[in-house]
Amino acid sequence: MTDHSDEPQPPAPSKGISRRTLLVGGSVGVVVVGGAVAAGISFSRGTPPLAVAKTMIVNGAVWTGDLTRTAEAVAIGRDGVILGVGSNEDIGRFKGAGTEIIDAEGGTVMPGIHDAHQHPLSGAEGAAYPSLGDESVTVAELQERLRGFLASTPDMEPDGWLVVVDWNPAGLTDAIAHRDFLDVLETNRPIFLAGSDFHNGWANSAALAAAGVTSTTPDPEGGVIVRDANGPTGLLKDAALWAVRGAAPELTDKQKQDAYRAGFQLAASLGITSFMDAAGGRESVETFQDLRGRGIVHQRVSVAQTIDADTATDPEGALAQIEDARAAVIKDSGVSVRTAKVFLDGVAEFPAQTAAMLDPYLDGDGSPTDHYGEQYVSTDDFTKLATTLDAAGWQIHTHSIGDAAVRTSLDGFQAARKNNGKRDNRHTITHIQFCTESDYPRFAELEVIANMQLQWATPSAFTLDSLQPYIAPHSYARQYPAGALHRAGARLSGGSDWPVDRLNPWNQVRTAVDRTGSTSETGGPLNASESIDLATSLTMHTEGAAYQLFQDGLTGRIEPGLAADIVILNHNLLTSPIASVSDTTVNYTLINGKVIHDPSRRQ
Structure with missing residues (x-):
C-alpha cells in the first residue's frame, strides 16, 4: 500500500532572556547568547563541511535513542534534516553566517514525543x-x-x-x-x-x-x-x-477553531511532534489537512479509520470505506492514512465491565458471575476482516482491554499471516490492560506492536475499588504488563489516549518506570514487577511509536539524515530523580528543524 504522507494551558513563558541567538560571522570563536558568553563552547576551525547549519543546538545532554552514544550538540540543515551529532567542538564545523544557536543549558535534547494513540480533535x-x-x-x-x-x-x-x-x-x-x-x-x-x-x-x-x-x-x-x-x-x-x-448541538465553527488552536499549541508545548488520531474518518482527514494548511497544526498526523462493529462483519465493505478516506489525502499535506481501527471491547471498570475477559467478572464478594464482558466483533468476523485488510496492505489497530480481546487480535493477525504471508503492515494492539502469560511471546512472534498508555499503570479509582473486587486475582496482578511484554521481545509504543485523561506525556514516561506516577492514590506502585527502565520508556514514546507510524526512516531518533523533530528539556532526564520526570518542562519543540514552541518568544 502506498504511504501518502510526506513526512491545562501551555507552561508560562520564561521571563528570562532568550537562549536563541544568531551566529553572524563565519569565523566566530565563541557564541554570544542573550548578551553573555556561553561557556564551554569551542568551535573547530578545520575544513568547513559541505553544508552550513541553519540551527545548532549546543550544551545539551543529547539522547539520540542510543545509550551507548553520548553527545552534547546537534547541527540542523536548512532543509530541516540533521547534519551532525557530537560534541560542541565537532558540531562547530557546521557554523556559518546566519546560523542560529540554541543553548540547551544542560537539558536533555531528544527526539520529539510520538503519541501513537490519541483523540486530538x-x-x-x-x-x-x-x-x-x-x-x-x-x-x-x-x-x-x-x-x-x-x-x-x-x-x-x-x-x-x-x-x-x-x-x-x-x-x-x-x-x-x-x-x-x-x-x-x-x-x-x-x-x-x-x-x-x-x-x-x-x-x-x-x-x-x-x-x-x-x-x-x-x-x-x-x-x-x-x-x-x-x-x-x-x-x-x-x-x-x-x-x-450526538443529539446535542455541535460547537460553532469559531468555538472549534479556537479550541483547535489552543489544543495543538498545548501538544507542541509538551513536546509532541507526531500523533495518530486513533478513531477518525474521512472528515477527520479533511479537517487535519485544513488545519495544517492554515498553520494551526504543525505536527505530523496519521489518521486511523474507524470500522464500527456492524461494518466489521463485511470485510469488503469495510475496505471500500477506508479506501475512500485514503483517497481524500492530498499529496504533501503532512497527513497520512494507512491504519484501520477496530474496537473489539470496552473497559473493565465497574459499572461498565465491557472489556472482554477469558475469566468471568466477580460479584464484588469474590464469587464468579456469568458475565465475561462484551466482545463487539466476534473472533470469526475479526479473523476474516484482518485477513482482508492485511492482504490490501492496511495496518490494523485494535482496541483490546481484556485478555479475550487481546487473544482475538493475535489470533486474527496470525490467520492473516498464514493466509497472506509475512507483510510489513505493523499491526498494533492498543491498551492491553490484561493479557495471559501464554500470549506474551506471540507479540514478538507475529511482529505485533504493543501500544500502551502507561500513565494508567498506577493505583487510582480505575484500578482500585472499581476494578480489584471484580477481577480474578491472577489477572489483576498482571495489569498493563509492559515489563513482561518487553522481556518477551515485544516492540512497545506509547500513546496518551488524550482526552481520556490530562495530556502529559512526561508522566506517561515516568509511570512506565515507577508504576506510581503523579496520580497514585496510595503513594505506591501498581504491580511494580511490570516496570520498564527509563531508556526503554523513552524509546517506546519516540522510536517505538515512530515505527508504529511508519516514520522510522524519518523521525524517532537523533541521527544525521533524519528530520530534526527535536525537543529540548529543562533538565537532564537521565540524571534526574524519576519522580521529577512528570514535571518536565519543554523549553523548545522543533519539527523539521523549525521551532514551533519557545515560551521565551511569541510564536
Whole structure:
C-alpha cells in the first residue's frame, strides 16, 4: 500500500532572556547568547563541511535513542534534516553566517514525543465544555457541581443542552449512575455527562427523550443501553453513549477553531511532534489537512479509520470505506492514512465491565458471575476482516482491554499471516490492560506492536475499588504488563489516549518506570514487577511509536539524515530523580528543524 504522507494551558513563558541567538560571522570563536558568553563552547576551525547549519543546538545532554552514544550538540540543515551529532567542538564545523544557536543549558535534547494513540480533535474540543475534572465525587457533590454549571448558563434555559466532560465513571463513590440523580436538578434542560474514559455516558430523562431513546430502543451494535424495570437508566456504554451525545448541538465553527488552536499549541508545548488520531474518518482527514494548511497544526498526523462493529462483519465493505478516506489525502499535506481501527471491547471498570475477559467478572464478594464482558466483533468476523485488510496492505489497530480481546487480535493477525504471508503492515494492539502469560511471546512472534498508555499503570479509582473486587486475582496482578511484554521481545509504543485523561506525556514516561506516577492514590506502585527502565520508556514514546507510524526512516531518533523533530528539556532526564520526570518542562519543540514552541518568544 502506498504511504501518502510526506513526512491545562501551555507552561508560562520564561521571563528570562532568550537562549536563541544568531551566529553572524563565519569565523566566530565563541557564541554570544542573550548578551553573555556561553561557556564551554569551542568551535573547530578545520575544513568547513559541505553544508552550513541553519540551527545548532549546543550544551545539551543529547539522547539520540542510543545509550551507548553520548553527545552534547546537534547541527540542523536548512532543509530541516540533521547534519551532525557530537560534541560542541565537532558540531562547530557546521557554523556559518546566519546560523542560529540554541543553548540547551544542560537539558536533555531528544527526539520529539510520538503519541501513537490519541483523540486530538475531541481532546481540543473538550476545553470548550464545563469539566468535572475526572474527580471522584458523591452524588450530592456531583449535583452541586451541576447546579453551578446550570446557574452559569441561564441563557440556555429552558431547553438548551448542558454537556459536561470528564465525568469519572469509576469515581461515583456512593451510587451507580442513574437518570433519577440528574432529574431532581431544578431544570428541564437535557443533561449529558461524557465519561472521561469515552466508554460511558450518563443522561437525564430530558436528554434520553431528545435523543429518542425509549424502553423499546434496541442496543446499538457495539454498545449497551443500561435498563431497569422502568426503562433506560441513563447509563450508556460504548456506542450507546453516542446515540445521545450526538443529539446535542455541535460547537460553532469559531468555538472549534479556537479550541483547535489552543489544543495543538498545548501538544507542541509538551513536546509532541507526531500523533495518530486513533478513531477518525474521512472528515477527520479533511479537517487535519485544513488545519495544517492554515498553520494551526504543525505536527505530523496519521489518521486511523474507524470500522464500527456492524461494518466489521463485511470485510469488503469495510475496505471500500477506508479506501475512500485514503483517497481524500492530498499529496504533501503532512497527513497520512494507512491504519484501520477496530474496537473489539470496552473497559473493565465497574459499572461498565465491557472489556472482554477469558475469566468471568466477580460479584464484588469474590464469587464468579456469568458475565465475561462484551466482545463487539466476534473472533470469526475479526479473523476474516484482518485477513482482508492485511492482504490490501492496511495496518490494523485494535482496541483490546481484556485478555479475550487481546487473544482475538493475535489470533486474527496470525490467520492473516498464514493466509497472506509475512507483510510489513505493523499491526498494533492498543491498551492491553490484561493479557495471559501464554500470549506474551506471540507479540514478538507475529511482529505485533504493543501500544500502551502507561500513565494508567498506577493505583487510582480505575484500578482500585472499581476494578480489584471484580477481577480474578491472577489477572489483576498482571495489569498493563509492559515489563513482561518487553522481556518477551515485544516492540512497545506509547500513546496518551488524550482526552481520556490530562495530556502529559512526561508522566506517561515516568509511570512506565515507577508504576506510581503523579496520580497514585496510595503513594505506591501498581504491580511494580511490570516496570520498564527509563531508556526503554523513552524509546517506546519516540522510536517505538515512530515505527508504529511508519516514520522510522524519518523521525524517532537523533541521527544525521533524519528530520530534526527535536525537543529540548529543562533538565537532564537521565540524571534526574524519576519522580521529577512528570514535571518536565519543554523549553523548545522543533519539527523539521523549525521551532514551533519557545515560551521565551511569541510564536
